[in-house]
Amino acid sequence: MTVATTDLDRLKSGADQLFSKKKLAGFSIPLVIIAYLVYIFFAFDVPGLYSRADMDNARTLVADSYSYKMHVTRDNRSAEVDISIEGRRNGTYPEDGSPDWVTRGEETVIDLGQGHIATFGPEIVTYTIPGYGTFRAEPGRSGVNATFPDGDLPGWINASKNRVAITTEAGRFTVTRNRTEVFRYFNGWEAFWFTLDSPYYGLSVGEVAGRAVQGEAGDIFTAFWTNSMWRHQDVAWALFETVLMAFLGTFGAGLIALPLAFLAAKNFAPLMAVRFAMRRMFDFLRGVDALIWTIILARAFGPGPLTGALAILVTDTGTFGKIFSEALENVDKAPIEGVQSTGASAIQRYRFGVIPQVVPVLISQLLYFLESNTRSATVIGAITGGGIGLLLTQAIITQQDWEKVTYFIVLIVLMVMAMDWISGILRRRLISGDGTGH
Known part of the structure; x- marks a missing residue:
């Protein structure tokens, strides 16, 4: 009876030791993993990375992935105005063409929507901003002679002697000594199918399909295949x-x-x-x-x-x-x-x-x-x-x-x-x- 009891105690003691080891391992392994993650958190400077993150740039990057910019650019030396997609030469409108929100003439008027109006005159450029007023600038060799509405400049205006940049929800207006430029964002991938010089640019899907049925399928494919912007x-x-x-x-x-x-x-x-x-x-x-x-x-x-x-x-x-x-x-x-x-x-x-x-x-x-x-x-x-x-x-x-x-x-x-x-x-x-x- 005593021998049996001793064996039982020995088995119980061994089981307790084994359970203690497994319990220790069960707690120690997660602790080691947590300690390693804490080390990584500080070794890779995660707090510093978070503090340096610029969410405005992140939002701009995301927006740029599914949208495109239309550039309206004025050469301040010659007063010539160019309109292009993403500022690309092969995406430039002809001199007698422009989108419906740009009116060419002696004075080029750019309607950015929501009451935002930019104007390129022979000597002076202006930007009318609802709720703020009208910004005027006369760029020249001495820099940008700018006039702002009364009051302190808001944070979305960055101004110096040689450069003024205004960023609003409607777009961006930039003036330097040599160039004045307006950016306007649109959703989509412009000119993905056909470039501006293609006769099929701006046509609806039904119109393109109709021309394909009429025998222009080869020309349509060639215009798409040789697209110089999307290549x-x-x-x-x-x-x-x-x-x-x-x-x-x-x-x-x-x-x-x-x-x-x-x-x-x-x-x-x-x-x-x-x-x-x-x-x-x-x-x-x-x-x-x-x-x-x-x-x-x-x-x-x-x-x-x-x-x-x-x-x-x-x-x-x-x-x-x-x-x-x-x-x-x-x-x-x-x-x-x-x-x-x-x-x-x-x-x-x-x-x-x-x-x-x-x-x-x-x-x-x-x-x-x-x-x-x-x-x-x-x-x-x-x-x-x-x-x-x-x-x-x-x-x-x-x-x-x-x-x-x-x-x-x-x-x-x-x-x-x-x-x-x-x-x-x-x-x-x-x-x-x-x-x-x-």
């Missing part, structure tokens, strides 16, 4: 270059990695020195990120899509070499022995006894990495100067056409979704023989 032709080619970089890099790496994988597999390379050398080479190739290889190869081969494809190829050769060698080490010996019993050569044993077993793994990994590398090719293209990544970088650097940045990002997302969908179909067809998705 649809260049964008389509850039998307093709991005997919091409990913395709060449991925499948080129697969073709190189497969034969090398045999030299890294235990059951196909009996010499340990050979296996060790191949595995370390794979570690080296995949250990260096594709972006680093991109910079290195760009110095060697110059910028271009081929450099991006080579960067993907080098990195994925190391990754595929590891994956393929592990797949080869797990093959079943029975099919190989069956092929060997027929008197087949070594190459035939590999072809009919080994390859069919690893094909599902090879195809699955190749297609998965093709989808992943399509995204990577966007960033790589920004460095090597090719693909949609280059156009995206150019649009971001200009800090003007943020609606184009949105357009390119939407296209990139659609491209990745399409590659995911296509690779899924190919995996089902090539691996399971089912292309229906069920």
Whole structure:
């Protein structure tokens, strides 16, 4: 009885100790995670980041993604007035044309809506602001001779001797010695389909469709395809270059990695020195990120899509070499022995006894990495100067056409979704023989 009681006490004591350890681990792990998050909070200066954040700039950036600016610009030296979309030369209205809210003449009147009226006269420019009054300025060589309504200047007016900037809910009015400019925002992507010089600009969908039925379909497509503002032709080619970089890099790496994988597999390379050398080479190739290889190869081969494809190829050769060698080490010996019993050569044993077993793994990994590398090719293209990544970088650097940045990002997302969908179909067809998705 005493022995049984002692054993029971020992078991109870052991259970209590085990429970205490698990309880300690259950509390300590969350505490460690919380302590690490607190460290990150201060190490990355999150409070400072929040204090430096400018919500006005954030709102402007968001607004620019789905809107565009119309620029009405006066050359203060010649008094000439230009009207353009985003200030672009290929988006400039002809001298005898203008939007309905701008009236050209000896005195150009710009109706910004809500009672805001800007006027470009021969010598003086004015801006009438409801609830505030009329601002007048006479720009010249000595600077901007400005006259404001009585009272202190509000915070939305920034004035100096050589520059005055007025920002209201209706738009922005800027005067310098050499130029007077009015910005007005509109929602949408202006001239996305046709440029101002196209005969189809400003037509409704029904009118364009009617002209297409009347035999102008080819001209309509050409006008859209050669749009000099949105560059649809260049964008389509850039998307093709991005997919091409990913395709060449991925499948080129697969073709190189497969034969090398045999030299890294235990059951196909009996010499340990050979296996060790191949595995370390794979570690080296995949250990260096594709972006680093991109910079290195760009110095060697110059910028271009081929450099991006080579960067993907080098990195994925190391990754595929590891994956393929592990797949080869797990093959079943029975099919190989069956092929060997027929008197087949070594190459035939590999072809009919080994390859069919690893094909599902090879195809699955190749297609998965093709989808992943399509995204990577966007960033790589920004460095090597090719693909949609280059156009995206150019649009971001200009800090003007943020609606184009949105357009390119939407296209990139659609491209990745399409590659995911296509690779899924190919995996089902090539691996399971089912292309229906069920």
